[in-house]
Amino acid sequence: MARWQSGARERLQAAAIDLFVEHGFGGVTVAEIAAAAGLTERTFFRYFADKREVLFPGHDEFAQNFLHGLEKAPDDDPVSLITAALAGVAEFFPDERRDWSRTRNTILQAHPGFQERELLKMSSLTATLIRALRERGIDPIAAALVAETVGTVFRTAFTAWIAEDETRSFAEIQDDVLARWHGLLTARRS
Amino acid sequence: MARWQSGARERLQAAAIDLFVEHGFGGVTVAEIAAAAGLTERTFFRYFADKREVLFPGHDEFAQNFLHGLEKAPDDDPVSLITAALAGVAEFFPDERRDWSRTRNTILQAHPGFQERELLKMSSLTATLIRALRERGIDPIAAALVAETVGTVFRTAFTAWIAEDETRSFAEIQDDVLARWHGLLTARRS
DNA sequence: GTCGGCCATGTCAGCCACTGTCATCACGCA
DNA sequence: TGCGTGATGACAGTGGCTGACATGGCCGAC
Numbered sequence: 001m002a003r004w005q006s007g008a009r010e011r012l013q014a015a016a017i018d019l020f021v022e023h024g025f026g027g028v029t030v031a032e033i034a035a036a037a038g039l040t041e042r043t044f045f046r047y048f049a050d051k052r053e054v055l056f057p058g059h060d061e062f063a064q065n066f067l068h069g070l071e072k073a074p075d076d077d078p079v080s081l082i083t084a085a086l087a088g089v090a091e092f093f094p095d096e097r098r099d100w101s102r103t104r105n106t107i108l109q110a111h112p113g114f115q116e117r118e119l120l121k122m123s124s125l126t127a128t129l130i131r132a133l134r135e136r137g138i139d140p141i142a143a144a145l146v147a148e149t150v151g152t153v154f155r156t157a158f159t160a161w162i163a164e165d166e167t168r169s170f171a172e173i174q175d176d177v178l179a180r181w182h183g184l185l186t187a188r189r190s
Numbered sequence: 191m192a193r194w195q196s197g198a199r200e201r202l203q204a205a206a207i208d209l210f211v212e213h214g215f216g217g218v219t220v221a222e223i224a225a226a227a228g229l230t231e232r233t234f235f236r237y238f239a240d241k242r243e244v245l246f247p248g249h250d251e252f253a254q255n256f257l258h259g260l261e262k263a264p265d266d267d268p269v270s271l272i273t274a275a276l277a278g279v280a281e282f283f284p285d286e287r288r289d290w291s292r293t294r295n296t297i298l299q300a301h302p303g304f305q306e307r308e309l310l311k312m313s314s315l316t317a318t319l320i321r322a323l324r325e326r327g328i329d330p331i332a333a334a335l336v337a338e339t340v341g342t343v344f345r346t347a348f349t350a351w352i353a354e355d356e357t358r359s360f361a362e363i364q365d366d367v368l369a370r371w372h373g374l375l376t377a378r379r380s
Numbered sequence: 381g382t383c384g385g386c387c388a389t390g391t392c393a394g395c396c397a398c399t400g401t402c403a404t405c406a407c408g409c410a
Numbered sequence: 411t412g413c414g415t416g417a418t419g420a421c422a423g424t425g426g427c428t429g430a431c432a433t434g435g436c437c438g439a440c
Contacts, residue, residue, distance in 0.1 A: 004388065004389065004435085008388085008389090029424090029425065029426085030425080030426065030427085031425085039389075039390095040389075040390060040391080041425095041426090041427090042389080042390070042391080042392095042427095042428090043388080043389060043390080045426085045427060045428080046388080046389080049427095050426075050427075051425095051426065051427090078374050078375065079375075112310065115310060115313065116306035116307060116309065116310045117306060119306065119309035119310060119312075119313055120302065120305060120306045120309060122309075123305065123309055141346065141367065141370055142370075142374055144342075144346050145342065145346070145370075145371055145374060148338075148342040148346075149342075152334075152335065152338040152339075152342070156331065156334050156335070156338075177331065180331055180332075180335075181335055184268050184332055184335060185268065185269075185375045185376075186375075186376070198417085198418090219395090219396065219397085220396080220397065220398085221396085229418075229419090230418075230419055230420080231396095231397090231398090232398095232399090232418080232419070232420080232421095233417080233418060233419080235397085235398060235399080236417080236418080239398095240397075240398075241397065241398090
């Protein structure tokens with residue numbers, strides 16, 4: 001018999017999201033989350049750097065997805081780079097996950113501290129992309145603009161995906177946003 | 191004789207930046223900042239919502255600048271909107287302020303919490319721009335992409351402006367970034 | 381098989397960010 | 411002269427977060 005149940009991290013995450021839904025971020029203490037997971041407050045902070053971090057799992061694998069897509073870009077044209085980086089992301093957001101994403105998003109929107117954290121994660125992703133682009137030989141300003149645009153398109157698509165009345169798949173929405181982005185910038189030029 | 195010296199807010203800001211430079215964010219307590227400004231910790235929190243906020247003054251006037259520029263856009267073409275929104279911002283960053291901006295930036299870069307806060311401020315600015323664009327009749331996706339691009343160009347220009355060996359004015363740099371952004375997206379299209 | 385190290389967890393004490401509440405005291409105004 | 415107002419102080423309390431040390435199953439070495 002194990003002294004401790006396995007999956008402490010997952011239990012903490014599940015307990016946190018449940019309690020946040022019920023009482024809001026500020027209405028729940030870390031000690032309460034830990035107790036609901038059968039652990040102590042101190043153990044919570046061994047798994048998560050702070051109270052907010054419990055809602056941001058799997059960030060590293062997520063970033064890897066963009067990098068792997070980028071490697072498959074056929075040339076250094078900005079549009080090619082952006083399209084390639086976005087290509088493999090949709091698998092992270094299957095339809096089964098949409099409701100969970102919506103629940104999580106409701107919590108995030110209710111507390112500016114969560115928005116800060118999410119923005120920092122996106123920023124870290126952008127920085128990772130910039131680094132990869134520079135290593136590919138893209139000049140710094142172009143790398144920055146390409147990476148920021150990847151983030152913009154992804155975020156726009158994600159927001160649309162979890163909108164209340166939306167039923168299209170993530171891939172479909174993202175392709176549409178990308179097409180519209182491209183159209184906006186090539187139309188009506190003098 | 192006044193019971194209290196005036197300019198409590200400014201004294202707190204100045205004390206904070208001095209102490210952060212010397213000891214780092216984590217090496218300074220709010221009580222110490224307040225004492226250096228001749229006030230108490232409780233008064234600090236009457237002026238600033240939290241310890242980080244002391245390094246983010248004047249955010250609202252800053253956002254107004256973008257909005258005023260946007261009003262002057264001649265038409266609803268995305269490039270026109272972006273160019274107009276960026277036009278009036280340079281006056282916020284005269285050359286005299288460059289060293290101060292560099293000092294502040296050094297502090298911000300040293301602590302992820304500050305980066306979070308800065309990202310939240312930028313995000314709030316983007317949201318403000320999106321709202322204004324929608325009220326102008328721009329469709330939601332176009333509004334989002336235009337607003338995000340304004341933020342991207344501004345941030346890219348600001349980063350370049352405070353780079354160690356940079357001497358060009360903010361306006362000059364921003365115009366250059368904008369031109370390069372435009373060039374990147376119109377060149378090499380099939 | 382048992383011994384000893386390893387590692388996840390617990391326990392405890394403490395710092396400090398942040399808040400609510402009430403008191404204080406200069407100033408302006410009637 | 412008295413009273414309201416507004417900025418500040420004083421003080422106690424909550425809770426996020428950390429460091430240091432203890433505990434007790436597991437697992438490999440011998």
